[in-house]
Amino acid sequence: MRTKNIILFSLISTFFLIFLISIWKILATLQGLSINSFNIEIIFIFGFLISLAHLGIGDRIKSIYKSIIFSSIFVFCDGYLIQKLPIWYNVGVFLILYFFTNKINKYTFIGLKEDHSTQVILFDFLTLFGILFFSFVILFPFYMMLVTSFKTQIALLVNPLDFSINFGQDIRDLFKSYFVIFKSYKFGKYIVTSTIVSVGTVIITLLFAIPAAYAVARLNFFGKTFLSTSILIIYMFPAIVLVIPLYTIFSQLGLRNSIEGLLIVYTATTLPVAIYMLQGYFKSIPKELEEAAILDKLSWFGIITKIIIPLSIPAISSVALYVFMIAWNEFLFSLMFLDNPNSFTLSRAIQYLSGDAETPRQYLMAGSVVVTLPVLFIFVYFEKYLVSGLTAGSVKG
Amino acid sequence: MNDTLANTEKKTAYILTLPAVLLVFSIILFPIFANIWISFKEVELKDIRIPEPRAKKIVKSISDKPTKIKILYKLRNSSLIQEIRDVSFQDNFPKNFEIENLDPRCSYKKYNLKCEFGNWPPKYKENFQVIFATNDGSKIDKNNFKSIKPKLDGKSDNILLNTNFTLKNFKKVLFENEFIDLLLTTFYYTFFGTVGSIVFGILTAQMVNQKFYGRTFMRSVLLFPYVAPVVALAYTWELLLDPNSGTLNSLLLNYQIIETPINLLGQKYIEISVLGFDFKLRLALTTVIMFEIWRYFPLAFLFILARLQAIPKELYEAADVDGASPFQKFFKITLPQITAVISILFMIRFIWNFNKFEDVFLLTGGASGTRTLPINVYQQGFAISDIGMGSAVSIVIVVLLLMFMFFYFKLLGKRVDEN
Numbered sequence: 001m002r003t004k005n006i007i008l009f010s011l012i013s014t015f016f017l018i019f020l021i022s023i024w025k026i027l028a029t030l031q032g033l034s035i036n037s038f039n040i041e042i043i044f045i046f047g048f049l050i051s052l053a054h055l056g057i058g059d060r061i062k063s064i065y066k067s068i069i070f071s072s073i074f075v076f077c078d079g080y081l082i083q084k085l086p087i088w089y090n091v092g093v094f095l096i097l098y099f100f101t102n103k104i105n106k107y108t109f110i111g112l113k114e115d116h117s118t119q120v121i122l123f124d125f126l127t128l129f130g131i132l133f134f135s136f137v138i139l140f141p142f143y144m145m146l147v148t149s150f151k152t153q154i155a156l157l158v159n160p161l162d163f164s165i166n167f168g169q170d171i172r173d174l175f176k177s178y179f180v181i182f183k184s185y186k187f188g189k190y191i192v193t194s195t196i197v198s199v200g201t202v203i204i205t206l207l208f209a210i211p212a213a214y215a216v217a218r219l220n221f222f223g224k225t226f227l228s229t230s231i232l233i234i235y236m237f238p239a240i241v242l243v244i245p246l247y248t249i250f251s252q253l254g255l256r257n258s259i260e261g262l263l264i265v266y267t268a269t270t271l272p273v274a275i276y277m278l279q280g281y282f283k284s285i286p287k288e289l290e291e292a293a294i295l296d297k298l299s300w301f302g303i304i305t306k307i308i309i310p311l312s313i314p315a316i317s318s319v320a321l322y323v324f325m326i327a328w329n330e331f332l333f334s335l336m337f338l339d340n341p342n343s344f345t346l347s348r349a350i351q352y353l354s355g356d357a358e359t360p361r362q363y364l365m366a367g368s369v370v371v372t373l374p375v376l377f378i379f380v381y382f383e384k385y386l387v388s389g390l391t392a393g394s395v396k397g
Numbered sequence: 398m399n400d401t402l403a404n405t406e407k408k409t410a411y412i413l414t415l416p417a418v419l420l421v422f423s424i425i426l427f428p429i430f431a432n433i434w435i436s437f438k439e440v441e442l443k444d445i446r447i448p449e450p451r452a453k454k455i456v457k458s459i460s461d462k463p464t465k466i467k468i469l470y471k472l473r474n475s476s477l478i479q480e481i482r483d484v485s486f487q488d489n490f491p492k493n494f495e496i497e498n499l500d501p502r503c504s505y506k507k508y509n510l511k512c513e514f515g516n517w518p519p520k521y522k523e524n525f526q527v528i529f530a531t532n533d534g535s536k537i538d539k540n541n542f543k544s545i546k547p548k549l550d551g552k553s554d555n556i557l558l559n560t561n562f563t564l565k566n567f568k569k570v571l572f573e574n575e576f577i578d579l580l581l582t583t584f585y586y587t588f589f590g591t592v593g594s595i596v597f598g599i600l601t602a603q604m605v606n607q608k609f610y611g612r613t614f615m616r617s618v619l620l621f622p623y624v625a626p627v628v629a630l631a632y633t634w635e636l637l638l639d640p641n642s643g644t645l646n647s648l649l650l651n652y653q654i655i656e657t658p659i660n661l662l663g664q665k666y667i668e669i670s671v672l673g674f675d676f677k678l679r680l681a682l683t684t685v686i687m688f689e690i691w692r693y694f695p696l697a698f699l700f701i702l703a704r705l706q707a708i709p710k711e712l713y714e715a716a717d718v719d720g721a722s723p724f725q726k727f728f729k730i731t732l733p734q735i736t737a738v739i740s741i742l743f744m745i746r747f748i749w750n751f752n753k754f755e756d757v758f759l760l761t762g763g764a765s766g767t768r769t770l771p772i773n774v775y776q777q778g779f780a781i782s783d784i785g786m787g788s789a790v791s792i793v794i795v796v797l798l799l800m801f802m803f804f805y806f807k808l809l810g811k812r813v814d815e816n
Contacts, residue, residue, distance in 0.1 A: 026648060029648065029651060030644075035651075036651060036652065036653065037652065037653070038652060116720075116722035116723065119722045119723045119724055120722075120723055122723075123723040123724075127604050127607055127609070130600060130601065130604040131604060131609065131615060134601055134604075134615075134618075134619060135615065135618060137691070138618055138619065138621055138622055138691075139618060139621075141630065141633045141634060141637060142621065142625075142633075144633060144636070144637060144644060145629065145633045148636065156642065157642060160642040160643070160644060160647045161644065161647050161648065161651060208416050208417040208420060209417060211412075211413035211414070211416075211417075212413055212414045212416070212417035212418070214413060215409070215410040215413035215414045216414070219406050219407075219409060219410040219413075220403070220406060220407075220410075221406065221407045221410035221411065222407065224410075227414065227418070231421075234421060234425050234426065236748060236798075236802075237425060237429060237795075238748075238749070238751075238752030238771070238794070238798075239752070239754070240752050240754045240771040240774050240775075240791065240794065241428075241429060241432060241752075241774070241791040241792075241794055241795055242424070242425060242428045242429070243774065243775075243778070243791075244428075244432065244435065244774070244778050244784055244787045244788050244791060245427075245428035245429075245431035245432050245435060245788070246424070246428050247778075247784075248431075248435070248440075248445045248784060249428075249431070251445050251446060252445065252446075252447055252555070264420070264424060265424060267420060268420050268421050268423075268424030268425055269424070269425070271417050271420060271421050272421060275417060300409050300413065325624060328626065329624075329625075329626040329627060331626075331627055331628055331755045331759075332754055332755055336779075346626075347626055347627075347628040350628045350629065350632065351628055351759070354632055361636055364632055364636075365632070365633070365636070367629075368626075368628070368629035368630075368632055368633060369629075371626050371628065371629050372625045372626055372629045372630075375624055375625055375626060376621065376624065376625060379617070379620070379621075379624045380617060383617055386624070387620070387699065390620070390623070390624075390696070390699060
């Protein structure tokens with residue numbers, strides 16, 4: 001039983017080590033190093049031996065020394081004897097090994113005798129593996145987007161794996177793609193359009209949604225339950241089935257290629273969820289405050305502006321941020337309604353840019369960075385508000 | 398007294414909700430019904446432009462007579478297929494001018510020329526000409542004439558409003574265009590996209606629910622694919638998967654995992670042999686589903702994490718006392734606690750994946766076996782320019798959605814009864 005546990009522990013930790021080193025190798029390859037093999041067999045043997053030796057030595061040596069010794073041996077064998085690679089690569093391998101040996105320090109010879117110890121180990125390593133795997137899988141496309149926008153066409157064709165950026169070059173060459181998309185492709189104008197459309201949608205949505213949400217939350221009227229349930233049902237109807245009728249109507253009214261047209265559609269599609277989110281929050285505000293206001297003879301307008309809005313700033317902010325994000329990222333309607341390059345939004349402009357097969361990919365990626373950065377910035381900065389918006393509004397996506 | 402209060406309350410409520418209700422109904426509910434109407438018609442993209450009478454005004458001086466001026470109107474019907482009835486024409490002129498040879502269809506009063514041109518057939522064109530002369534013999538400035546634009550008016554049938562209906566569109570949708578294949582593709586895309594995003598959502602939520610350094614950062618990172626604009630992400634993936642110089646193919650070639658590049662987004666099938674069985678995998682569709690999962694698992698993660706954090710700690714402590722293994726804890730405590738969230742998520746994601754247009758459109762444009770129903774709406778309506786067909790496909794989508802919702806709620810209702 002114990003031998004089985006020891007072998008399982010060694011295997012699991014070895015696979016984790018192989019995964020760590022492989023990711024590091026991929027990243028190093030992308031910096032232009034020529035590494036043509038993962039050398040899985042060698043790392044497997046080393047990893048297995050290190051895990052066993054770790055259990056064998058136990059507490060006899062202080063854990064820091066143990067980690068340093070193991071890491072040094074590994075780096076010496078792998079880096080010096082097998083592959084001749086730059087020093088920064090080997091420093092990275094050393095740090096990975098140090099991290100790894102620190103992680104396996106938790107497990108001792110005696111600990112492996114306990115019930116379920118293999119399952120505990122598997123669970124621990126799966127979590128570690130998951131964290132790294134998901135970080136890599138998610139961040140890698142974003143990293144690629146950013147790096148590609150700083151490269152030149154020739155460099156990308158010569159070695160598609162070389163993602164290293166030469167920071168020594170002139171700042172104008174480094175940011176060349178950005179200068180080009182702003183100068184030749186009028187991205188400045190598209191940013192302004194996108195901003196006007198998104199901010200406009202937020203303002204109009206709030207203007208319409210706050211009174212309606214207040215009425216649904218507080219007042220009694222015929223058709224109230226019908227209204228609040230139909231809000232959510234309407235919200236489930238997909239944009240793709242609205243597109244053709246709206247396209248025909250907008251063509252006949254001359255609303256295509258206009259900011260007004262986009263504002264109307266975006267507001268209508270975000271209103272249901274805005275009302276739904278706000279009315280939930282308004283219901284949580286104590287009624288007594290309004291009763292006092294009614295005694296003071298405040299009108300509904302006064303109640304909303306003087307009591308409801310100041311008290312629900314957090315909810316209003318999360319609705320505003322959520323609506324902003326939806327409007328900024330929206331693509332389907334802008335594809336359908338805009339065909340004149342003068343009225344493009346950012347998303348539509350990037351799609352238009354990619355329609356031309358001649359467009360160099362670094363311009364496309366620079367455009368993508370321009371459209372992504374504001375949203376990610378807002379998301380990271382206002383995460384708390386946006387997450388509550390996302391959870392409430394997530395019936396849509 | 399009470400009555401009037403209730404009445405004012407009602408009135409206020411209607412005033413407050415009316416703007417929002419009107420907007421939502423006119424932009425969302427009305428088009429759904431309009432779809433039904435259009436789907437029974439033969440309408441093409443070019444038909445929906447309303448025909449307009451148009452006039453181009455050209456001012457010409459007559460060389461030997463400086464007191465006279467010729468004005469040419471190039472009149473035409475903008476539509477190639479529709480007639481315009483009762484076309485009327487109006488133009489204003491500067492003072493002190495007299496008209497020569499007035500056309501019998503026109504009248505000239507107070508420097509205002511009015512004409513009734515009658516009916517214009519499709520493609521109608523006419524050059525209409527008037528000559529003016531000053532009544533005091535002074536010279537003419539051309540610009541005085543140019544600055545004023547003529548006004549035209551006319552009546553025409555709106556092809557959308559007539560009552561000619563046909564079942565042709567539905568026949569075409571259901572019996573041509575490989576409808577079964579379309580349905581299957583949509584179903585694969587929807588089902589595997591939904592299940593995949595939920596599975597990854599459970600894994601990541603379980604992961605983030607444990608304590609580790611950098612946990613809040615990890616939570617933000619996991620939501621990146623969901624909050625970033627789809628256009629940027631789709632093109633980044635396209636570059637990543639490109640067969641010629643894409644990063645993924647280059648990496649795989651570099652490490653000698655594959656020998657020739659794989660066109661992940663442009664190849665319909667790939668032959669795979671597992672345990673001696675050869676079968677064809679729909680490659681492009683699988684890639685698109687992967688993108689779908691990558692982009693939407695954060696949502697599942699967010700929901701499930703919120704639920705996990707609400708599970709009482711005592712349950713796990715009790716399980717520890719009983720000596721339960723981590724897997725037992727997961728399957729006996731965690732999973733039952735999140736089934737409700739998962740079933741809601743499944744429905745929401747299923748509906749939305751079923752209607753997803755942008756992702757597939759941007760990645761493959763519906764080529765190499767990735768044509769789903771929403772893509773078909775676009776292709777019929779805008780690529781082939783058959784608006785009626787596009788609408789018919791939209792109706793099919795709505796009907797399937799309503800059916801799905803109906804069965805889902807029935808099943809859900811049953812389960813609640815059993816419990």
